[in-house]
Amino acid sequence: xxxxxxxxxxxxxxxxxxxxxxxxxxxPQQIYAAMAVLLFTTFLLLLGMYVYMYICSINLVLELxxxxxxxxxxxxxxxxxxxxxxxxxxxxxxTGLSGSGKTVLFYQLRDGSFHQGTVTSMEPxxxxxxxxSEKSKNGKLNxxxxxxxxxHSRLRAKLDDFLPQAAGxxxxxxxxxxxxxxxxxxxxxxxxxxxxxxVRKKIPVLILCNKTDKVTAHxxxxxxxxxxxxxxxxxxxxxxxxxxxLTNEFTLGAPGERFAFSQCQNKVTVGEASGLxxxxxxxxxxxxxxxxx
Ligand SMILES: Nc1nc2c(ncn2[C@@H]2O[C@H](COP(=O)(O)OP(=O)(O)OP(=O)(O)O)[C@@H](O)[C@H]2O)c(=O)[nH]1
Ligand SMILES: [Mg+2]
Numbered sequence: 001x002x003x004x005x006x007x008x009x010x011x012x013x014x015x016x017x018x019x020x021x022x023x024x025x026x027x028p029q030q031i032y033a034a035m036a037v038l039l040f041t042t043f044l045l046l047l048g049m050y051v052y053m054y055i056c057s058i059n060l061v062l063e064l065x066x067x068x069x070x071x072x073x074x075x076x077x078x079x080x081x082x083x084x085x086x087x088x089x090x091x092x093x094x095t096g097l098s099g100s101g102k103t104v105l106f107y108q109l110r111d112g113s114f115h116q117g118t119v120t121s122m123e124p125x126x127x128x129x130x131x132x133s134e135k136s137k138n139g140k141l142n143x144x145x146x147x148x149x150x151x152h153s154r155l156r157a158k159l160d161d162f163l164p165q166a167a168g169x170x171x172x173x174x175x176x177x178x179x180x181x182x183x184x185x186x187x188x189x190x191x192x193x194x195x196x197x198x199v200r201k202k203i204p205v206l207i208l209c210n211k212t213d214k215v216t217a218h219x220x221x222x223x224x225x226x227x228x229x230x231x232x233x234x235x236x237x238x239x240x241x242x243x244x245x246l247t248n249e250f251t252l253g254a255p256g257e258r259f260a261f262s263q264c265q266n267k268v269t270v271g272e273a274s275g276l277x278x279x280x281x282x283x284x285x286x287x288x289x290x291x292x293x
Contacts (some may be wrong), residue, residue, distance in 0.1 A: 096172030098151035
């Protein structure tokens with residue numbers, strides 16, 4: 001064992017003297033340069049770690065004090081950049097359950113008359129036009145891009161393709177056949193109001209109670225209350241399965257409070273119309289308010 005130790009020491013001394021000899025042969029300038037590079041990289045590494053820890057601690061303080069962090073800041077920054085870079089959105093999406101009157105409304109907005117309204121649409125119906133009611137006005141007229149997204153459940157996914165360009169959403173509700181369709185309309189509306197693209201971009205939504213020409217039509221106040229009540233129920237049932245529910249990216253309303261549209265981050269208003277009767281002034285006003293000149 002001792003013999004092995006002596007052998008090992010001898011070997012180590014030999015290596016040491018060999019390496020000293022090797023170092024002596026290297027010009028000193030090269031050694032200084034190597035040391036400088038080593039010191040500089042260590043300095044950069046330490047600086048990086050320091051900056052990273054500094055950023056993390058500020059992020060933590062922001063999160064604790066203002067409930068706000070760098071990620072949110074980044075999202076707002078992107079929104080601001082998008083706002084300046086993109087041409088102003090002039091697209092209005094018209095959606096709602098099948099039979100609520102979207103196609104009739106589309107033609108009223110475009111031509112001031114209705115046609116083809118009785119057939120269930122199987123494709124989105126779209127057009128860029130000056131509102132019929134504004135055609136007689138003097139001055140520069142801004143065309144609006146209107147998309148009538150079919151209400152059939154299998155075609156609703158198309159809505160996602162159009163949301164990035166939307167300046168506003170008109171959600172049609174059949175005010176006559178409202179009660180039997182209340183649950184389905186609420187589910188569809190809930191899905192729209194919890195979409196990340198709608199919440200983040202704060203896309204305004206007009207819930208348009210249509211077919212008010214019929215005496216049996218429910219009032220917009222009644223419809224608003226019923227929709228809020230139904231969405232409140234949905235909120236409870238959906239949050240129970242929220243981990244598995246990937247379609248609803250945001251939750252609605254304030255926890256512990258009854259749901260009201262006023263709690264939404266985007267503006268949600270309720271209006272009335274009769275597509276068939278040509279009484280569409282509230283939807284036209286909504287379009288004008290949200291598609292800027
Ligand atoms: N009384 C009355 N009926 C209406 C009104 N608007 C639409 N309707 C009728 O409601 C039915 C459905 O109208 P559409 O415009 O085809 O409905 P939609 O929402 O486009 O339906 P989908 O294409 O299936 O999604 C038609 O029979 C229309 O005549 C309205 O303001 N008043
Ligand atoms: Mg249609």
